[in-house]
Amino acid sequence: MAAGAASGGSATTDTYKEARTWLLLPAWVTLCILILAPVLMMLVYSFLTKEFRGGVIWEFSLAAYDQFFFDRGLFGDDPPKIEWTYIAIFWRSIWQAGAATLLSLVIGFPTAYFIATRAENMRPVWVFLITIPYWVNLLIRTVSMKFLLRDQGPLNDFLINIGLIDSPLHIVNTNFAVQLGLFYSYLPFMVLPIYAAVERYNFNLSEAAADLYASKWTTLRRILLPAVKPGVIAGCILVFVPSMGSFLAPDLLGGAKNFMIGSLIEEQFKGNAGNWPFGAAASMILLTMVLIILMIFARQQAKAEKSGG
Amino acid sequence: MKSFMKNSAAAMALIIGANAAAAEGNLVLYHWFEYIPQDLIEKFTAETGINVTMDTFDSNEAMLASLKAGGIGTYDVSVPGDYMVSIMAGEGMLDTIADGELKNKGNIASEWADPSFDPGRKHSIPYQWGSTSFAVNRDVYSGDIQTTDILFNPPAELQGRINMLDSQGEVMAMAALHVGIPQCSNDREQLKALNAMLIEAKAHWASFNSDTAKEVLVSGDAAVGQIYDGFSAKAREEGANVEYAYPTQGYIAWMDNVVLLKDAPNRDSALKFMDFLLEPENIAAVTNYARYNAGVNGVEEFLDPELATQPEKNPHDKVGPGVFIEVCSQEVQAVYDQIWTNVKK
Numbered sequence: 001m002a003a004g005a006a007s008g009g010s011a012t013t014d015t016y017k018e019a020r021t022w023l024l025l026p027a028w029v030t031l032c033i034l035i036l037a038p039v040l041m042m043l044v045y046s047f048l049t050k051e052f053r054g055g056v057i058w059e060f061s062l063a064a065y066d067q068f069f070f071d072r073g074l075f076g077d078d079p080p081k082i083e084w085t086y087i088a089i090f091w092r093s094i095w096q097a098g099a100a101t102l103l104s105l106v107i108g109f110p111t112a113y114f115i116a117t118r119a120e121n122m123r124p125v126w127v128f129l130i131t132i133p134y135w136v137n138l139l140i141r142t143v144s145m146k147f148l149l150r151d152q153g154p155l156n157d158f159l160i161n162i163g164l165i166d167s168p169l170h171i172v173n174t175n176f177a178v179q180l181g182l183f184y185s186y187l188p189f190m191v192l193p194i195y196a197a198v199e200r201y202n203f204n205l206s207e208a209a210a211d212l213y214a215s216k217w218t219t220l221r222r223i224l225l226p227a228v229k230p231g232v233i234a235g236c237i238l239v240f241v242p243s244m245g246s247f248l249a250p251d252l253l254g255g256a257k258n259f260m261i262g263s264l265i266e267e268q269f270k271g272n273a274g275n276w277p278f279g280a281a282a283s284m285i286l287l288t289m290v291l292i293i294l295m296i297f298a299r300q301q302a303k304a305e306k307s308g309g
Numbered sequence: 310m311k312s313f314m315k316n317s318a319a320a321m322a323l324i325i326g327a328n329a330a331a332a333e334g335n336l337v338l339y340h341w342f343e344y345i346p347q348d349l350i351e352k353f354t355a356e357t358g359i360n361v362t363m364d365t366f367d368s369n370e371a372m373l374a375s376l377k378a379g380g381i382g383t384y385d386v387s388v389p390g391d392y393m394v395s396i397m398a399g400e401g402m403l404d405t406i407a408d409g410e411l412k413n414k415g416n417i418a419s420e421w422a423d424p425s426f427d428p429g430r431k432h433s434i435p436y437q438w439g440s441t442s443f444a445v446n447r448d449v450y451s452g453d454i455q456t457t458d459i460l461f462n463p464p465a466e467l468q469g470r471i472n473m474l475d476s477q478g479e480v481m482a483m484a485a486l487h488v489g490i491p492q493c494s495n496d497r498e499q500l501k502a503l504n505a506m507l508i509e510a511k512a513h514w515a516s517f518n519s520d521t522a523k524e525v526l527v528s529g530d531a532a533v534g535q536i537y538d539g540f541s542a543k544a545r546e547e548g549a550n551v552e553y554a555y556p557t558q559g560y561i562a563w564m565d566n567v568v569l570l571k572d573a574p575n576r577d578s579a580l581k582f583m584d585f586l587l588e589p590e591n592i593a594a595v596t597n598y599a600r601y602n603a604g605v606n607g608v609e610e611f612l613d614p615e616l617a618t619q620p621e622k623n624p625h626d627k628v629g630p631g632v633f634i635e636v637c638s639q640e641v642q643a644v645y646d647q648i649w650t651n652v653k654k
Contacts (some may be wrong), residue, residue, distance in 0.1 A: 051399065052639045053373065053377075053396065054373065054374050054377045054378075055377055074501065074504060074644060074647055074648070074651075075644060085650065085651075085654045132494075150528060150530050151530060152528060152529050152530070172530065173515050251518075251630065252518075255472075255516025255517060256475050256516060256517040256518060256653070257514065257515075257516060257517060258512070258653070258654070259650075259653050267653075268376075269374050270368075270370065271368075271371075271374075271649075272476075272478060272646065273477075273646045273650075274370070274373075274374065274651065275646070
């Protein structure tokens with residue numbers, strides 16, 4: 001992606017050569033102050049000694065990472081075993097975020113396709129409609145979701161009234177509720193990139209495929225999907241990554257019963273534990289994991305582009 | 310780059326300076342959610358001309374964390390619970406109120422004038438006191454509720470329908486009462502028993518939530534909720550058929566206090582606000598709103614007469630002791646944190 005941007009910009013390099021440093025300054029400042037500095041601070045904090053009741057002592061320590069990977073029993077003096085607790089929490093987060101991403105894709109792809117195939121002047125209206133609920137604060141939307149799903153809520157009332165079920169479905173405080181919440185929180189991040197990709201797609205190709213006796217399913221699978229794949233991947237990343245670190249949905253819809261990474265980290269700063277280095281270490285491990293996942297995605301995409309082109 | 314830094318530093322200083330100038334006649338309050346009537350804040354502003362800005366928190370620990378992470382110097386007063394007052398004083402986060410600075414200090418009721426968590430009331434004044442135990446929906450369960458078994462070893466009707474406060478202190482103190490061990494015990498067998506009991510009990514719990522502790526009872530989402538007495542009274546007044554329990558094993562007693570924070574940007578306003586809350590009429594308005602108890606003399610004539618007969622304030626005669634949450638040593642706290650992670654993992 002970076003290489004593409006650089007080569008695309010080469011034609012204009014000369015025009016702005018003089019002012020280049022100055023024009024790039026805002027980008028660099030933003031990058032350093034808003035992205036690099038906080039991450040570096042987190043990295044440093046994760047290697048410091050924890051202070052009782054929050055805060056850090058400026059002494060090097062590996063205790064945070066040790067706590068993450070080794071189980072030393074309730075009192076901290078058993079011989080170390082592999083600690084599965086936090087790995088399980090990470091695994092749960094990946095699973096929940098993955099399910100939410102899949103759900104977003106299944107609903108988001110047809111939605112994006114629908115919008116992209118409307119008359120050109122109507123498309124902005126549909127995009128606009130998709131974004132309207134997202135003008136409301138995430139917290140409010142998550143709480144509202146809980147009200148809709150609860151045992152005595154409108155969804156269960158409706159299902160009981162039409163006779164589909166006899167007793168209310170228990171959705172709130174389950175993993176499924178968390179997935180629904182994450183799906184709803186991040187759906188536009190799936191719809192918009194796919195929409196952008198499908199809109200650029202040349203529908204003549206589908207027609208050509210049909211002329212050559214490809215079924216609709218084959219056309220979708222072999223012609224449309226490969227063409228809009230970058231949009232789909234971007235959408236999946238944009239939903240998956242924030243879902244992994246989210247803590248509102250697990251707290252409010254999942255009943256805060258099972259930590260996800262986000263709530264585990266939150267607890268280190270806001271809860272009784274007050275273990276800032278451990279919170280920072282867990283954040284660093286999360287960041288590393290996301291980075292690895294993104295790199296795998298990018299690799300595969302590059303490979304696919306090479307073999308495709 | 311260097312000149313940019315200089316310029317932005319100058320701009321920053323200007324902004325900060327401007328704020329400080331405008332801050333005369335302001336008060337920045339860091340308070341629990343749903344704990345002070347808006348009318349009372351307006352009354353304070355009308356009487357003194359001081360504008361009040363309020364941020365809220367939902368647990369003592371969350372407040373401590375946010376003050377530690379840079380909130381000191383932003384807020385003037387906060388409202389920590391009893392044990393948190395001693396923690397904050399120990400951390401040097403509280404300013405000292407000199408003798409004679411509060412003209413209404415004499416109004417503090419004698420039993421709250423010299424509490425163990427703030428001897429001589431050097432940093433704090435009473436706000437409200439009450440109890441924490443749990444409320445049970447009587448439409449769902451009609452048996453005996455005066456036992457901590459309701460939370461930790463519930464009958465079949467209540468299993469899976471229990472909301473706990475999302476607060477380690479309150480859950481652990483209640484659990485210690487249930488197991489019958491002292492709070493902050495460092496006895497390994499006792500701690501193991503506490504851990505095992507909580508992990509087993511968790512299977513019966515629906516959720517952990519503090520700020521919707523009342524709503525889940527009113528809506529019927531939970532049939533049992535660990536809750537503060539005044540919140541339980543409000544749930545009942547909002548139509549839930551709930552009864553507040555005073556378990557024979559004991560319950561949690563607490564007192565919230567208004568403290569003067571270190572480096573308060575509006576120290577004078579803060580003292581005026583504390584004096585204001587020591588006027589019986591004003592603190593009685595809080596009590597009428599929050600349904601707890603004031604720690605100030607002379608409030609009786611201003612109180613809602615219903616409060617005196619409120620069932621949540623009148624324990625039965627077999628009630629266990631009311632215990633304040635204790636501050637554990639660092640070693641025991643580390644084990645408590647481990648247990649809490651085991652419960653919530």
